[in-house]
Amino acid sequence: MSYNIIVLAKQVPDTKNITGDAMKPDGTVNRIALPTIFNPEDLNALEEALKIKDEYGAKITVLTMGPPSAAEVLRQSLFRGADDVILLSDRKFAAADTLATSYVLSLAIKKIGKFDLIIGGRQAIDGDTAQVGPQTAEKLKVNQATCVNDIVELTNDSITVNRNTDHGSETIKTKLPILLTITAEANTPRPPSVKKTLTYKNALSLIEKNDYDEEYLKSNKKPFVIKNWDHKDINAKTERCGLTGSPTQVKKIENIVLETGNFKNIENSASGIKNLISELMSEHIIG
Amino acid sequence: MNEVLVYIELQNEKIADVSLELLGKAQDLAKKTSAKCGAILIGNNIKNHHEILFQYGADTIYSTEDLSLKNYAPLPYTKTVCEIVEKSKPQIVLYGATVNGRDLAPRIASKLKVGLTADCTELQIGDYQKKKKGEIKNYKNILYQIRPAFGGNIIATIVSPDHRPQMATVRPGVMKVKKNDKTNSGKVVNIKTDIPQELLITEIIKTIKIEKNVDLNASSIIVAGGMGVGSKENFKLIHKLAKTLGGIVGASRAAVDANFINADHQIGQTGTTVQPKLYIAVGISGQIQHIAGMSNSNRIIAINTDKDAPIFQIANYGIVGDFNDVIPKLIKTFKTLKK
Incomplete structure (x- = not known):
């Protein structure tokens, strides 16, 4: 059988290469100051979907919510073998917390319609919350398995997966449809295919066309158009989207200030070290 | 004030350390808001845990016992905890940021349409002022949910002023347990549940316990x-x-x-x-x-x-x-x- 798979992907700031301008004074992310990447574990999620496609056949739809530039993760998905991609971009979606995000994603998934599997990364490296997957599953009333490191078996109506637990792992069997979140251990994501990259390199969403080469748009070549859905396309109530639809608010952001406690410089000499050890022993910290 | 509740996670039929740590913190938060501290305990054959929960600070235990809750599964657990929360109307609910805590808490938040802050490393009670379109709104005694964000480069204080309960998952190992050996009993509120068969679809086939070589x-x-x-x-x-x-x-x-x-x-x-x-x-x-x-x-x-x-x-x-x-x-x- 062939499966309908929806992959949830996020474009994230590369938090390993942070600069001081990463946050705006209001506590939201200053995206311009940061290089963006395909969220690493979402690439593992896409790879898991592609493995199913290779083995059984599947239609893979990749869904992302973000600014127009997030279309880049959708192009990256097309380069690797996704069949369809959808960009959820609307100013009304901006500054959403995980609840407002899952609301928008769940409505988009309802619009896509039929699915057997929804696969996302375990968590995104900007927030590290791991909440959007389960919150989306709840809104769709489907079961979930989080922290999945292996899909052990897939049949027409059931799935067996291995998932990490705090003290090891467990193998669970359950029914389709299901939402899975995938860890980095699950696989090594494939690189983009050269052939598909040539086919889709000019794929674009109409809302990002300003970033695109005017000459190309005027030429006769028809680009692959990445669908963009706004709140009207998915029948979303604006009061449940974006900042307005987010119960959580950022009260304060602080750069981590290292505490300077009672600092003693210990000389790297026999007497310096003797004094240190004596002090710690007399206070019963060692010995 | 309404209660501060802790979701008690059972791992291999034992109370997870983080749940006891959270009872310690919940007592502080309850005290600051002139409230009581409670525990949400669900599972099968769980009465033997009551005494420990009272010793570690619970004033009340909200408990649902059912054979179908023997092992953790997201669908029946979400339904049961939501029922307890809807009945007890707490101001705050805390969960350990364990694998299953982080599997369960977001589903509950999604169902109840309330805020949830992940993996907090500190919790405090304080006031909050919200300015919106020139209007100023003041909130007293709300939960400050403090966590590292952005790969640990910043510390964010998150609040959820307009929704109840305020909910957070909290990292294991950061809060201190408070044990009081004199208190062995308290109030137990038993809440019945009725879990339909269609929610019982997750079957655990195998569990592998890897002993960590280092603690x-x-x-x-x-x-x-x-x-x-x-x-x-x-x-x-x-x-x-x-x-x-x-x-x-x-x-x-x-x-x-x-x-x-x-x-x-x-x-x-x-x-x-x-x-x-x-x-x-x-x-x-x-x-x-x-x-x-x-x-x-x-x-x-x-x-x-x-x-x-x-x-x-x-x-x-x-x-x-x-x-x-x-x-x-x-x-x-x-x-x-x-x-």
């Missing part, structure tokens, strides 16, 4: 090595110092990534959070990601060749020097003085 929280002394140690071979000196002092070996993420030592030893934001009596940081520069996991240690000794390494800013004792030279001196001096 970083089991020792009061940790000797941790970083990138500056340079190699797996050089790490032997770290092991030797730990053994001499009766401590345990820790490591920074960089040292684990470089394969100097396995990930069980990792301390930091990714890894284990520790607060030993003595932490010796060897060749660790002191990136935020590491400091987030050890800065609450009682005493910190930093050994580093770079006198400007950030680790010295949080250390109580700093030794600028090559660990290959410093550690043998420490071992020799300790052995001499101990005699």
